[in-house]
């Protein structure tokens with residue numbers, strides 16, 4: 633039986649390959665990534681350099697900012713290579729903003745903040761960044777795999793270069809939270825942002841795909857994983873749609889609906 637984690641990976645891998653096969657969709661997804669990179673330029677509380685507690689953290693932040701700016705250029709060039717327009721998306725559609733809507737933790741420094749308050753806000757900023765970077769890096773791993781099958785070679789090079797930086801951002805941001813705060817408080821901050829990111833991921837994914845994708849709600853119309861196994865089996869990705877008892881197969885009515893959605 634296919635492990636649920638591997639099932640999700642199979643679906644994501646297939647999803648990214650389908651995206652890359654369509655230049656319009658590929659351009660849109662690269663625009664989603666690119667708008668996340670631009671986000672620090674659209675708000676006034678990202679990378680609060682004045683709150684850096686030591687020179688090393690300030691240097692790490694400056695390097696990080698420069699790398700995210702390089703990512704903007706890489707994505708823009710990749711989008712143009714696909715003959716697609718570079719778009720500025722509304723802030724509520726940018727993943728950074730969606731995560732922030734799921735937590736009350738603020739990074740905005742105030743003149744009345746003492747050293748401890750500034751240190752805590754800085755830790756919240758890095759906690760937020762850590763889980764954002766982690767999700768982006770995971771998504772880019774699937775995307776770079778899909779780009780390897782694309783006709784145009786540039787997006788693969790661009791996305792692979794971005795991914796190398798993002799993997800480093802994932803680990804150093806967590807280290808900074810642990811450096812800034814005592815262990816228990818650091819754990820609390822990291823748990824808070826992990827939870828916000830998980831909620832944001834569900835929120836963001838449903839907003840991006842439910843509206844245009846009739847297949848998605850059908851996958852949850854009967855007990856999991858019967859519908860998804862039916863689809864994967866029909867596409868030859870797994871050997872059988874059978875599930876472990878008491879689950880069996882989807883109803884004939886849902887099978888017909890899934891067939892219609894898959895044929896679109």
Ligand SMILES: [Fe+2]
Nearest residue numbers: 669699700703
């Ligand atoms: Fe980036």
Ligand SMILES: [Fe+2]
Nearest residue numbers: 765797798801
């Ligand atoms: Fe990053």
